[in-house]
Amino acid sequence: MKVLTFGEILLRLASPGYSRLFQKECLETSFCGAEANVAVSLAVFGVNSAFLTRLPKNDVAISAVNSLRYFGVDTGKIVYGDGRMGLYYLEKGASQRPSKVIYDRAYSAISLSKSEDFDWDVVFKDIDWFHWTGIDPALSDDMVEICLEACKVAKSKGITISCDLNYRKNLWSSDKAKSIMPELMQFVDVCIANEEDADKTLGIAAKNSNEERGKLDKSDYISISNEICRKFGCEYVAITLRESFSASVNGWSGLLYNAKKEKVVFSPNYKIHLVDRVGGGDSFAAGLIYGLICGKDDQEVIDFAVASSCLKQTMEGDYNRATVQEIEQLICQGGNGRIQR
Template identity: 50%
Template sequence: MKKVICFGEVMLRLGTEGHYRFIQSDKMVVNYTGAEANVAVALAQFGLKTEVVTKLPDHDISRAAIATLKKFGAGVDHIVTGGDRIGVYYIEKGASQRASKVIYDRKNTSISNATRSDFDWDVIMKDADAFIFTGISAALGKELPAIIEDACLAAKKNNVMVFCDLNYRKNLWTPEEAQAVMKNLVKNVDVLIGNEEDTEKVLGVKAGQSDVTQANLDMNSYSTVADQLSKEYGFKYVATTLRKSISASDNKWSGLLYKNGKTYYSKEYDIHIVDRVGGGDSFASGLIYAILNGYDEQKAVEFAIAASCLKHSIELDFNLVSVAEITALMNGDGSGRVQR
């Protein structure tokens, strides 16, 4: 069984019910999440062994978060305790022409105050096949960039493939801050994942004249960007999601995978969004699964984008779908008919 290590912040999600705005709400829906935790849970649904690596305070909210991860099959053997706070984000889901809104409360959390001595990466990487981190974790600052670099170096020493999802968040850092950190970290990455905003803000490479707000993507430029990044950093693969935003409720969704000078484009899906959060994480998890299982490049990108397409139909952050469901969609069964 393949094993994947997922490092990053585990958070408390507090969301308004339905499509209520914050100002309308007198109650919140509780969930536990985090970009890398979302990947771990999705891969567990696919039958892979996963380990979430993070730091949480020693209290009942953290224990509820850990119990949630365990419930959905993610490993928790390398979660360390210490510090005082778990990160929180608040969300109201948008609809039609009203965008979703996220408010972060992530300062001075346990993971942001983690130290390099908290994690024995040689032990954590033992028997692992892949390791993933995201730019979100690096953006939390302090020793986290050094911790991630330690993890990547240990992965390399143990022949573990390193995946990075750039995941730029403007509420966490500026492009200048992101580039100062991430240009160094991605030197140890085998598979880079990002979208048009990520590559521009985090690595300073813009995808032509793309404007996602106008549903206008300069498709040829993405291949050029992937080629440029691969040559500069030595990535084995570069993958990106391609989102054409019609509204907060409806998008056109596809992706590409670049390897050795060739670009592979997935089919494009018209998606009606139930919950957009975790869409990129589900693409990353689909790609990890496909690459670890030896899928060819076209099949790999089709699997990853189909997995992510299905995630948009699921409430909350986790992609709770099976390989069989993804494969059925890849093979053209997107009717949504009741399965009896």
């Protein structure tokens, strides 16, 4: 089983520790990106994973590719062309001060992509699962068409398609997302979302929940999942449930809805003292994909996905370095934090 993820890899520039941006005379560098993060997590789990993007041919891009290769991600499908590396600045929040992300990704190489840059018959030659996110079509109008072409070819080849809705208000408006995402969703087998994603990209809103105020009504998310499956024909919908008590402490859980069985299962809820929450949703997506391709039952799938993303949020950087053994240990022991000797 081989999984291909498609999207943008970025250079991350983060203020050290919990300092404010440019409070200190240095920034910490690493590489990231929603779809790249998923590929790395899967590789760490032992899954044969590949990442596809379009990059400039320079030393920064080569370093980004090498960061993927370090974990065993197949980078042989990456294409190169004009443009630049996208990047983002991160200031990690603490207590009542929220984290802040500033994007600088205009005119990046992938946002300048054209349809002719990707031969999807060749790209999908050895692929069993294709994962993309709502960030991809938000990058440019050409990327909308590219995503549509990719989904059509993948579906024609019987490849399983997963999509994390991943709404980013700094990249496009909710109105534009709602005009584009429903057409793309017709090809998706596994939909991954949170409360805001479903509302801002598909117009399917939770009625009684408010993530920012730490108020979650589980019945809302069951109805959201059911409606997504009914409208778009998805086989599964997975939703992350985050309770934001502060920038330092979050409640974290999730659900998986199986459309065929018309059944929903919930994970345990973890109270996380956050180290770095960025990439938490991507590690959830990777854990979900891993569970499904391994043939786990629905409860095992959602438990693994949530535990995986719980551990990631205790680690610096966007990449999740938690192993299958560590995740299973968390599931079995509940995360008491006792030292391992």
